[in-house]
Amino acid sequence: MTEPTSAPGKGNPLKRAVPAGRSARAAAGFAAAALALFALAPLALSDFRLGLLAKYLCTAMVAVGICLAWGRGGLLTLGQGVFFGLGGYAMAMHLKIADAGPGNLPDFMQLYGTATELPWWWRPFANPLFTIAATVLLPMAVAAVLGSFVFRRRVRGAYFAILSQALAAALAIWLIGQQATTGGTNGLTDIRGFFGYDLDDPVNQRMVYFVIAAALLLLVALARQLIHSRYGELLVAVRDSEERVRFLGYDPANVKLVAYVVAAGMAGLAGALFVPAVGIISPAMIGIVPSIEFVIGAAVGGRASLAGAVLGAIGVAWARTALSEEFPGAWTYFQGLLFIVALAFLPGGLASLAGVVKRRRTARPTGEPAPALPLGEAA
């Protein structure tokens, strides 16, 4: 998709002929993914490993957003931890309030705080419906406010990346400082129930896994729909030549804003579902390092390809677990090596491997190789 396949016109944005072969292939891939997630994985994996897979799928949900914003829109978002954290803290706080029961404060507030009642800004999170809406809408609102300032002022490239990263650092530091109301460095831990279901029960843990798997498939479908709509082409056009798009009469700021806001909503949902799966959310999941790790997964897999970004995120998270179990003392070196090798030899990520091989073998003109962007022109 380095160049738009059709000239931008003023037709219905969602009606565009998708080649039949590609659609069928996507449907087959989707069916295979659903089969793997809903049938094979629960049968093949122990409860513990399935719980880990649930955690990986949450990072994959963030990667779907990164694929959209960075891979397609050229926005190097090094601050997805912020939106992940907003969703996660919103959900975790609701579950803590529910665990404590009506009239009681969550345990950490009793331990570290002096207040006798919830601070006003936590109070709405006692309501489950408000919480569910907030996990997605709150990150989107924050992204919308921030994005509209940033994109209107034409902040882009490295400046945008630094800004988004500074935001992640700021939120993590703020959370650490507010120990009495946010749990400080400990974060929110010891979450026992999920909307009335006992999280100690392995059956309910399995249910959480299914919810996460369904949510991931939903987000992938949503992102695919966006990518293959006329908006998706406009987004790529903005990434590749913002000025030209502006001359054609579009406002690139709005185009970028939509991708950024959607990616934020996806990260928020991922954070919210991470909480029941893992049972903890803490500033360690929000700051600069985790924000970069989200991006690394997508980069290794192939940021411009949905399948690449998702599988990359899952693969990197899995490798992290596998390597650290096998080599507890030296695994970080292997992980670093993996990134360097993957990105040095395949700047478009592993998803571009098939395209590279295919191009070497035959010169097929109508294939759809994933774009192999050099890292330098990331934004």
Place this chain on the structure above:
Amino acid sequence: MSSGSSGSSGSSDFRGSGGSRSSGAFRYSRRKVVAGAAALAAVVALSACGAKTDEAGGSSDKAAKADTSGGTVRVGLLNSLSGTMAISEVTVRDSLKLAIDEINASGGVLDKQIRPISEDGASDWPTFAEKASKLIKEDRVAATFGCWTSASRKAVKPVFEKNKSLLFYPVQYEGLEESPYIFYTGATTNQQIVPALDYLKSQGRKRIYLVGSDYVFPRTANKIIKAYAKANGMKVLGEDYAPLGSTEFSTISNKVKASRADAVFNTLNGDSNVAFFKEYKSAGLTAKSMPVVSVSIAEEEVKSIGSQYLAGQLTAWNYYQTTEGDANERFVKAYKDKYGQDKPTSDPMEAAYTSVYLWKAMVEKAGSFDPEKVRAASDGITFEAPEGRVTVDGASQHIHKTARIGRIGTDGLIEQVWDSGEAIKPDPYLKGYPWASGLS
């Protein structure tokens, strides 16, 4: 693990959210696929249903049983081997391995050799929770030893409680906690902070300044210190926190200097101490004019900070490398022989070493590796530890420990200047101290 009554409503909840939302999002040729996926999800979801939180008895017999078949028994070592905490936690891991090797050489526990399985917590709290879960469920360990920061302990606490497995936690901490599945072999506040305050008071140093890293332990410790000061006629002149890892201390040391306090109570952790003590010295403050009592600086940290900045300052612990006694001489020699003559031993390392022997004694008294039986057998277990005789208090699962104030020497070792005379009974909630009644 199910309960028939709530079953159908539960599964439909989950199925509803997954299925209906996704069918709205797909169109065209993907409709069939989605229908198939939704049907699959529904089948799996219907096949089982879980317990609700308000149902009693749901969590019994879910615990992963430790695998003690064969000639070995597995135990988990959960320490940060990478990340900011690695420098401290690797020494604890080494110390645990030393104890395990010694026990194996002398015949093991209940005629079984101990097989340690080491996992890296990576200084990251969710990773600690993941690895704890792995040790219990996949490796089926009989007990786990490790964790350092309070945040990592808080992250793994629910994991050990849910799975009814034991954790031995070897580091001094902020108290206000008692988990039935954790044994705390480091000091709680009444065995470290309170005696340190008693010492300062006895020296006539009643105007103190608090400096700490911004996280749970310093904030909770300072809450306790302020309550103590209020009740004992001491005055807290100021309280400052620096982010973990911060190296900017010129403002804080100037504030400390301007306060003209009698002493500083320091709960800074890690690298920050290097910068703090350098600034402290260059502000013209000395151990004589305004001593600093530190509760997180042990021999290992003295080595990395540099004894020229620390000489003469005070520390509060329960053990020093110089602590007298045969048990400590043996421990220090064995550690140096195994890991190198230049390696110091410190309080958390000693508490970790002791924790393995305490577990062994509990298991042998219980005649079983079963956590419930081990817990039941724990009360009154004693061990001639390097720090002196320690006794397990079965009710709180903490241990009786002797408090020791030390002065850092120019050689990097710490000389004891005061001790509590006898082992102090652990009191994590400070129930025996009227001034602490408002703390928890």
